[in-house]
Amino acid sequence: MDNFDNFSVSEKVDATELQRMIAIEQQKAQFQAQVHNFTDICWDKCVDSPGSKLDYRTETCLVSCVERFIDTTLTITNRFTQMVQKGAH
Template sequence: MSDISLSDFDVNKLNEKDKAELRQFLNNENQKARVQATVHSLTDICFKKCITSTVRNGKLDRSEEGCMANCADRFIDVSQLTMKHLQSLRQG
């Protein structure tokens, strides 16, 4: 059994409803990829900033836990502030 690639598929043969569903699916997948990239970036940045010792027994020490939580909170705050600013620029 051979795999069918997207390049083997003629999108123009789809009806408008199927094209719309395909566009929505691709948009959703792109959004998932962006979220995963953001989480990966956040994890990497906060880990490098906060984890100063060797993780033992799968646990962080108390100061590292606090730093990670604060780092994640600040990242989310900045992301929300940036989105609000971009929305205000778009609106007017």
């Protein structure tokens, strides 16, 4: 039960829309937390000690991390797009 029994139709619509918006914001926050975690992992993996210039190994590692991040982001975005399209039909 949605606990909206005593609400008018317009109030139910507003409450449902608010719930949807909250869910979207929660998803955004979860995604940002994952990005932050991923950044920490890449930093810990690639950067031994920060300096004024990146050495070749560090630069290569960071480039690889960024490329994997982009690949992962595109995969997730495509999957969400497919889910939305299936839900719209």
